[in-house]
Amino acid sequence: MEVITRGGVITEPGNSVENKTGSWRVFKPVINYEKCIRCLICWRYCPEPSILKIDDEETKMNTPAPKEAMKRLPVVKIDYDYCKGCGICYNECPVHAIDFVREER
Template identity: 50%
Template sequence: MSLPRVHEIPIGGIITEPGSSRKNLTGGWRSLKPIIHDDRCIRCRICWTYCPEGTIKEIKGEFVVKGRKYQYKYEIDYNYCKGCGICAHECPTKAIEMVPEA
């Protein structure tokens, strides 16, 4: 069997509209839901770094947790979180719990 030459290969998927992936609400794939327990979060940003969907948002503000002041906290955008659990696996303080999606 001979392989096709490069100019004979059909053109693959083309993204014609920039930002169109925002319309794909991947949260519908989820069977497990990550919950951030803010009192255990040390603001290390590891979950934010590892999330493959970029759904963990860094919220700026004044937050006091257990007497410590923080200038930001993390929240998950459930429209796009697909429940892969990577954030929970990587969190060094086990501040993220995966629970069954209701």
């Protein structure tokens, strides 16, 4: 049986990651890397936060980009375990590189 801690203290920081809120999603954002200019505006505004900023050389070079020079910049990736599908990223993307499609399960 789980015992309630004294004062309701939660001793493990950030353990909300066990809640996979991706199941809330009705619509799903999908990044079109051919169009993505890596401006990070979606990363800035994701309220979850479930848009990750990936900064390692291999991912940066191996992800398609509209211009070769952009491959120096960090890549954004959506973590579908937590994305609730609010669509802020889709609405804010300045180059319309994010599609918003119905989730199929």
